Amino acid sequence: MIHIDGLWAGYGGLDILRGVDLKVEQGTINCIVGPNGAGKSTVLKTISGILAPRAGSIAVDGVQLGGEPPAAILRAGVVQVPQRHGLFTKLTVRENVLMGAYIIRRRGRKQMDGRYEELAEIFPLLAERPHVLAGSLSGGQRRMVEFARAMMLDPKIVLLDEPTLGLDPISLAIIRDSILVMNGAGTTILMVEQNVRFGLSLAHHATVMSAGSVALAGSAQDIADNPHLMDVFFGAASPRTEPAA
Amino acid sequence: MRVTILRRTLVVAALAVLIAYPIVSNDLYYQNLLILTFMLAIGASGWNIMGGYAGYISLGNSVFIGLGAYTTGILAAKHGVSPFLGCLVGGLVCAIAAALLSLVTRRTRGMYFVIVTFAVLQLLALVTTTWSSLTGGSPGLALPLPTWSLDYQNWPFYYPLLGLLVLTVAVSALVRRSKLGLGLFAIQDDEDKATGLGLRTAVYKMIAFVLGGTFIGIAGGIYAYYVTFLNTGAVFDIVASVLMVLAALLGGRGTVWGPVVGAFILEPLANFTSTGIGGANSGAIRLLIFGGLLLAVVLFLPRGVLPTATSLWQRAMARRSRPSPDEGAGPAQRSSASISVSPRGSDVDGGGRVLEVHDVVKTFGGLHAVDGVDLAVERGSITGLIGPNGSGKTTLFNLIDGTVAARSGHIALGGKRIDRSGRATRAHAGLARTYQLPRLFPSLTVIENIVLPERRLSFTRLWRKRVTSPERQRAIAVLESLGLANFADTSPADLSYGQRKLVELAQALWLDPALIMLDEPAAGISPALSQRLADLIRSLHSQGVGILLVEHDLAFLSSLCQHVYVMANGKIIANGSVAEVSADRAVVDAYLGDDVALAPAEVHA
Amino acid sequence: MTELLQTLIFGALIGGVYALMATGLTLTFGVMKIVNMTQGALLVLSAYLCYSLWVHFGIDPILGAFLITAPMGLLGVALYKLVIERVQRIDHGLTIVATFALAMIAEGLIALAWGPNTRATTPPYFNRSFRIGSLVVPQAQLYACLLAIGVTVVLQLVIKRSWLGYAITAASENPEGARLVGVEPVRVGAWIFAISVASTAFGGAALSFLFQFVPDSQDVWIGLTLSVVILGGLGSLAGAFAAGLLLGVAEAMTTTYVSVRWATAVPTLMILIVLTIRPQGLFTRATRQDLAT
Structure with missing residues (x-):
C-alpha cells in the first residue's frame, strides 16, 4: 500500500530523515515508535506533503507521490491528523469536519451533508454539538473532531501523529476505540506514538526509528518483546540497518 | 577576534578623519552634509536602543527632534536662553516625554506600538501647528541668529554633534554589553517569559526609550539653532522618522555600529538626490527613491549591511563547527543530575x-x-x-x-x-x-538564557556585564551536571527539544x-x-x-x-x-x- | 435639539463611510495580522482612478468603483505575491515597514501620474440633499453609507458562509492544519489581498465625491483607517463598522461644539486612548487563550 524507499528529508541545513525504508500493508494498523528527535513525525509530514523529500521515493498503490503538494496527496486518499493544534478553533465542529472535504467542495452540499450524517453515527459529538466552536472543546473531543474530519474524504490511509499526546486516560480509551473503528471500516492506519505501550498494543506492525532511520521493524508483538527496544530508547548502540543513500 | 581588531582600526581612523575635516577643509557643502549625517546617525543609534535591542519599532522618533528643536527654539526666541543650554533642556524635555510615553504604552506591543508612535507624531505635529501662540503656528518660528564670529563657520554645530554621536554610540555599546541589553534582547524574543523570570520589563523599556529619546532631543536642539528656523512640517517629519528606521535597518538593526554605517550611506544619498533632482516632480521622485530603498532593504538585506558583511568576513576567515545536538549518552553524563539551589525563605x-x-x-x-x-x-x-x-x-x-x-x-x-x-x-x-x-530566548546564548533571571531590580546590576565571571562559573557547573557544557555559548536553537526543557528548568532555578x-x-x-x-x-x-x-x-x-x-x-x-x-x-x-x-x-x- | 440631531446624522453617515474606507485594512489586519500601511494610498489611488473615469468618460464614481474592482483586486494579488508574502517569510514584524515603503512609492507614482493639484469628482448628487423637516440628509453621504453597508454585508457573508471564508479563517489561524486539508495558505493570502484591495475601490469612490484629494492625502487616510480598525478591535468587520460610526459622530461633535481645527485630531487621539487603555479594541471581548491542547 505505502512503499517508502531510501527517504531523506529535513529542514534548512539539517537532514532529519536519513534513508528511511517503510512498508505498510493494506488494512493494517502500523505504529512507528522511537526516541524524541528520531524523525517519526517527519516521516508523516513527508508523506502528507507538508515537507518535500530530498531523496528517495514515496509510493501509494504504486503511484509516486513524493514531492506532490498536500492537495494531490489528499486526492490519492492519504489524510494526516497532525500532532497538535489540528483544529480551527474559530470554526464550529461542523465547519471543521466539512473542511476535511475542502478539496472535493465542488461536489455539492448534499453529498457533504450525507457524509457528515454517516460520520455522526461513529462520532456522536458531531450530532450532539455541531455548532459549538472547536476552540471550546476538550483535548479528547478535539481529537474526535480531527478524526471525523480525516474520514470526510473516506481515505485509504490515515496518518496519526501522536494521537494520545497530552490526553488523559479516559480520552485514551476513546481514541483507541476510534482507531479500531476506523481500521474496522477498512482504513489503513499509520501512526506515530510516544506512548509505546499504547501504540504497540493497538498495532499489527511496528517500526522503531532512531536517529533518522529505521532501527527495527516487524510485528508489534515481536517488537514489544525485542530486547533491543529499550536500548534504542536509552541511546545505547543499536543494531541499525544501514540505509542506502 | 579579527573582526574586532579590524573594526577598532576602522573606527579610530574614521573618527580621526572626521575630527580633522573642518580644520583642513572649509568646504561648507560637505560640512553641512556631515552635520546632517551626524544627526541621522544619532537618531538611528537612539532608535536602535529601543527598536533594535528591544524590538519595539517606533515610526515616530522625529517627535524627539521636534520637541528638542522647539524647546531650544522657544527658549532662545522668547527668553533669550543660550542654545547650548537650551538643547540640554530640550534633551531633558525629551527624556520626560519618552518616560511618559513608555509609561503609557507599557502594555502596548508589536504593531500597536508602531501605530501609537505614528499617532503621537501626527498628534504633536497637529498640536504645534494649532497652538500658535507658543510655537508660531504654521508660519513657523525664527530663532535669533548665532552671535559668534563667522570665522568659526559650522564648528559650533559640527563638534557638539560629533561629540554627541560618539557619546550615543558609546552608551549604546555599553547598553548592549550589559544586563540591561541582555534584558532588552530577551524582551524582543519573549517579553511575557522575561517578566516571569523577574525582569521588570517596563523599567527596561523605559530606560531604553529615554536614553534614545534624550540623545535625539539634544541633537534636535542643536539642529534648531543650525537651521535657525522651525516649522512643524520640517521637524515633526514622518520622512525623518522613516530615515532613522531605514538607516538602522540598512546598517544592521540590533548592532552597535549598524545604525551609524546606515546613516553614513543614507544621508549622502538623500542629499545628492535632493540637490540633484529639481523641478516639480522632485518630491515624488524622493518618495520613490526612499520608499524603494526601504523596500529593497527589507526584502534583500533584512539583517542589514553590517551583520551580512561580518558573517561573510567570518566565513571567509574560518569555518567554525558547532557541536551537534545529541541527547547525551556518554558515560560521564550518566551520573545523576543535580543543580545546587538555595531556595528563598528556607532559612x-x-x-x-x-x-x-x-x-x-x-x-x-x-x-x-x-x-x-x-x-x-x-x-x-x-x-x-x-x-x-x-x-x-x-x-x-x-x-x-x-x-x-x-x-x-x-x-x-x-x-x-x-x-x-x-x-x-x-x-x-x-x-x-x-x-x-x-x-x-533564541537571540541569547544558552548560558545567557540561564543567567537572565533577576531576583530583584537593581539599577547598578543593570549596567554589569551580561554574564559576570562568578555567574559564568556557576552556570557552567549547572550545564556540566546536565551534560550540556559544550553548548554554553551556542544558540538554544542548536539544542534538542528535551535539552531545551532541561535548560529551561536550569533557568527557572537561577531564581533560587x-x-x-x-x-x-x-x-x-x-x-x-x-x-x-x-x-x-x-x-x-x-x-x-x-x-x-x-x-x-x-x-x-x-x-x-x-x-x-x-x-x-x-x-x-x-x-x-x-x-x-x-x-x-x-x-x-x-x-x-x-x-x-x-x-x-x-x-x- | 435639532442641532444635536443634525450633528448625529452627519456623524453617522460619514462614520459609515469611514468604515467602508477601512474595510480592506480590517480584513488584512483581522485575518493575517498584517497592518497594511498602503491602505491610505490605495484609497487615494482608487479615488484618482474614479476621477479619471469621471473626467474622461463621464462615468459616475459609484459605477466607476465597480469597474475598477477587478484591476484593484489584481493589484492586491501582485502586492501580496511580490512583497508581502516574501517579507512575511523573512520577518512578520517587518511587514508594517515594507507596506509603509510601498505607501511612499505609491504616493510618488500617483504624484507623477496625476500631478500635485487638488481633485474631486462632482456627480450630480455631490451637493444635493434630502430634507426631512428641518433636518438635512446629504445625498452623497447617504449613498456612500449605503455602499458601505452593502460591502460590509457581502464580505461578512463571504467570510462566514463560503468555502473561501472557511479557508480564510482556517489558514489565518492554523496554516499547517489548513495545508493538511488541502488549503494552501499562500493562495488564501492572495485571495485576502485581492478582496481587501478590491473593496478599497468602493472606499476610494466615496472619497472621490465626498472629499478633495491630493497625492499626500494618503497620510490622513491611513491615520483614519487605522483608528477605525483599532477602535473596532483587530479586524472584526462588524466592530469596524461600529467604530466608524463612533468616530464619525465624535468628529462631527467636535466640529460642532469645539472647533473644526481640533476635529482632525480626533482619530489620532482615539488611537492613543484605545491602544493604551484597551489594546484589544473597544468592540471585542477577551477570549480564553490558554486552553491546553
Missing part, C-alpha cells in the same frame, strides 16, 4: 506551607475555568496536580504566576499574599515555572525559587532524559525547593510525589497520596477511567 524556621491557594476563581466569558480551588504545597515537598485535559491545570498555573488575574480568591507564597502583585514581583518572591513547550511549578516536564522527552529529569527533581526536593508538578505520566508522578491533587472541571475533586486518589471513586470516574495507558501490552489478531 525561616520549620516547615509550613510555601504555597497556599484559597478559593481562587477564574472565568473566561461564562466558563468557569478555575472554580474555587484550594491547594497547598508544603515547604520542600513534591506535590502533584493531575486532571483531564481542559480541567484548568494550566490556567491555575497562570493564575499562580500572574500570567492571568484571578477574579477572586487568595494566593500566598511563603505566607505573603501575591495575588495582587505583578509577575515580576512574584518571581522576586521566589516563584518560578517551566512551560509545556520550552520557551528559551522557594516554589517551582513544572508543567508536564516529562511530556515528549525520551526515557533517558526523563530519568535525568526525575533525578534533578529529587535533588531539588532534597535541597528544600517546593515543587508543584503537572504530569500525565502517572508512573513518573507516583515515583516522585508525596501528595497529589486531582482537578476536574475547574475544581479540586480529591487529594492525597497517589494510591489514595487512584482508589477514589470520583477520580476514577473523572480521570482514570479504563486505564489503557498502564495496561500491559495486548496482542492483536
Whole structure:
C-alpha cells in the first residue's frame, strides 16, 4: 500500500530523515515508535506533503507521490491528523469536519451533508454539538473532531501523529476505540506514538526509528518483546540497518 | 577576534578623519552634509536602543527632534536662553516625554506600538501647528541668529554633534554589553517569559526609550539653532522618522555600529538626490527613491549591511563547527543530575506551607475555568496536580504566576499574599515555572538564557556585564551536571527539544525559587532524559525547593510525589497520596477511567 | 435639539463611510495580522482612478468603483505575491515597514501620474440633499453609507458562509492544519489581498465625491483607517463598522461644539486612548487563550 524507499528529508541545513525504508500493508494498523528527535513525525509530514523529500521515493498503490503538494496527496486518499493544534478553533465542529472535504467542495452540499450524517453515527459529538466552536472543546473531543474530519474524504490511509499526546486516560480509551473503528471500516492506519505501550498494543506492525532511520521493524508483538527496544530508547548502540543513500 | 581588531582600526581612523575635516577643509557643502549625517546617525543609534535591542519599532522618533528643536527654539526666541543650554533642556524635555510615553504604552506591543508612535507624531505635529501662540503656528518660528564670529563657520554645530554621536554610540555599546541589553534582547524574543523570570520589563523599556529619546532631543536642539528656523512640517517629519528606521535597518538593526554605517550611506544619498533632482516632480521622485530603498532593504538585506558583511568576513576567515545536538549518552553524563539551589525563605524556621491557594476563581466569558480551588504545597515537598485535559491545570498555573488575574480568591507564597502583585514581583518572591513547550530566548546564548533571571531590580546590576565571571562559573557547573557544557555559548536553537526543557528548568532555578511549578516536564522527552529529569527533581526536593508538578505520566508522578491533587472541571475533586486518589471513586470516574495507558501490552489478531 | 440631531446624522453617515474606507485594512489586519500601511494610498489611488473615469468618460464614481474592482483586486494579488508574502517569510514584524515603503512609492507614482493639484469628482448628487423637516440628509453621504453597508454585508457573508471564508479563517489561524486539508495558505493570502484591495475601490469612490484629494492625502487616510480598525478591535468587520460610526459622530461633535481645527485630531487621539487603555479594541471581548491542547 505505502512503499517508502531510501527517504531523506529535513529542514534548512539539517537532514532529519536519513534513508528511511517503510512498508505498510493494506488494512493494517502500523505504529512507528522511537526516541524524541528520531524523525517519526517527519516521516508523516513527508508523506502528507507538508515537507518535500530530498531523496528517495514515496509510493501509494504504486503511484509516486513524493514531492506532490498536500492537495494531490489528499486526492490519492492519504489524510494526516497532525500532532497538535489540528483544529480551527474559530470554526464550529461542523465547519471543521466539512473542511476535511475542502478539496472535493465542488461536489455539492448534499453529498457533504450525507457524509457528515454517516460520520455522526461513529462520532456522536458531531450530532450532539455541531455548532459549538472547536476552540471550546476538550483535548479528547478535539481529537474526535480531527478524526471525523480525516474520514470526510473516506481515505485509504490515515496518518496519526501522536494521537494520545497530552490526553488523559479516559480520552485514551476513546481514541483507541476510534482507531479500531476506523481500521474496522477498512482504513489503513499509520501512526506515530510516544506512548509505546499504547501504540504497540493497538498495532499489527511496528517500526522503531532512531536517529533518522529505521532501527527495527516487524510485528508489534515481536517488537514489544525485542530486547533491543529499550536500548534504542536509552541511546545505547543499536543494531541499525544501514540505509542506502 | 579579527573582526574586532579590524573594526577598532576602522573606527579610530574614521573618527580621526572626521575630527580633522573642518580644520583642513572649509568646504561648507560637505560640512553641512556631515552635520546632517551626524544627526541621522544619532537618531538611528537612539532608535536602535529601543527598536533594535528591544524590538519595539517606533515610526515616530522625529517627535524627539521636534520637541528638542522647539524647546531650544522657544527658549532662545522668547527668553533669550543660550542654545547650548537650551538643547540640554530640550534633551531633558525629551527624556520626560519618552518616560511618559513608555509609561503609557507599557502594555502596548508589536504593531500597536508602531501605530501609537505614528499617532503621537501626527498628534504633536497637529498640536504645534494649532497652538500658535507658543510655537508660531504654521508660519513657523525664527530663532535669533548665532552671535559668534563667522570665522568659526559650522564648528559650533559640527563638534557638539560629533561629540554627541560618539557619546550615543558609546552608551549604546555599553547598553548592549550589559544586563540591561541582555534584558532588552530577551524582551524582543519573549517579553511575557522575561517578566516571569523577574525582569521588570517596563523599567527596561523605559530606560531604553529615554536614553534614545534624550540623545535625539539634544541633537534636535542643536539642529534648531543650525537651521535657525522651525516649522512643524520640517521637524515633526514622518520622512525623518522613516530615515532613522531605514538607516538602522540598512546598517544592521540590533548592532552597535549598524545604525551609524546606515546613516553614513543614507544621508549622502538623500542629499545628492535632493540637490540633484529639481523641478516639480522632485518630491515624488524622493518618495520613490526612499520608499524603494526601504523596500529593497527589507526584502534583500533584512539583517542589514553590517551583520551580512561580518558573517561573510567570518566565513571567509574560518569555518567554525558547532557541536551537534545529541541527547547525551556518554558515560560521564550518566551520573545523576543535580543543580545546587538555595531556595528563598528556607532559612525561616520549620516547615509550613510555601504555597497556599484559597478559593481562587477564574472565568473566561461564562466558563468557569478555575472554580474555587484550594491547594497547598508544603515547604520542600513534591506535590502533584493531575486532571483531564481542559480541567484548568494550566490556567491555575497562570493564575499562580500572574500570567492571568484571578477574579477572586487568595494566593500566598511563603505566607505573603501575591495575588495582587505583578509577575515580576512574584518571581522576586521566589516563584518560578517551566512551560509545556520550552520557551528559551533564541537571540541569547544558552548560558545567557540561564543567567537572565533577576531576583530583584537593581539599577547598578543593570549596567554589569551580561554574564559576570562568578555567574559564568556557576552556570557552567549547572550545564556540566546536565551534560550540556559544550553548548554554553551556542544558540538554544542548536539544542534538542528535551535539552531545551532541561535548560529551561536550569533557568527557572537561577531564581533560587522557594516554589517551582513544572508543567508536564516529562511530556515528549525520551526515557533517558526523563530519568535525568526525575533525578534533578529529587535533588531539588532534597535541597528544600517546593515543587508543584503537572504530569500525565502517572508512573513518573507516583515515583516522585508525596501528595497529589486531582482537578476536574475547574475544581479540586480529591487529594492525597497517589494510591489514595487512584482508589477514589470520583477520580476514577473523572480521570482514570479504563486505564489503557498502564495496561500491559495486548496482542492483536 | 435639532442641532444635536443634525450633528448625529452627519456623524453617522460619514462614520459609515469611514468604515467602508477601512474595510480592506480590517480584513488584512483581522485575518493575517498584517497592518497594511498602503491602505491610505490605495484609497487615494482608487479615488484618482474614479476621477479619471469621471473626467474622461463621464462615468459616475459609484459605477466607476465597480469597474475598477477587478484591476484593484489584481493589484492586491501582485502586492501580496511580490512583497508581502516574501517579507512575511523573512520577518512578520517587518511587514508594517515594507507596506509603509510601498505607501511612499505609491504616493510618488500617483504624484507623477496625476500631478500635485487638488481633485474631486462632482456627480450630480455631490451637493444635493434630502430634507426631512428641518433636518438635512446629504445625498452623497447617504449613498456612500449605503455602499458601505452593502460591502460590509457581502464580505461578512463571504467570510462566514463560503468555502473561501472557511479557508480564510482556517489558514489565518492554523496554516499547517489548513495545508493538511488541502488549503494552501499562500493562495488564501492572495485571495485576502485581492478582496481587501478590491473593496478599497468602493472606499476610494466615496472619497472621490465626498472629499478633495491630493497625492499626500494618503497620510490622513491611513491615520483614519487605522483608528477605525483599532477602535473596532483587530479586524472584526462588524466592530469596524461600529467604530466608524463612533468616530464619525465624535468628529462631527467636535466640529460642532469645539472647533473644526481640533476635529482632525480626533482619530489620532482615539488611537492613543484605545491602544493604551484597551489594546484589544473597544468592540471585542477577551477570549480564553490558554486552553491546553
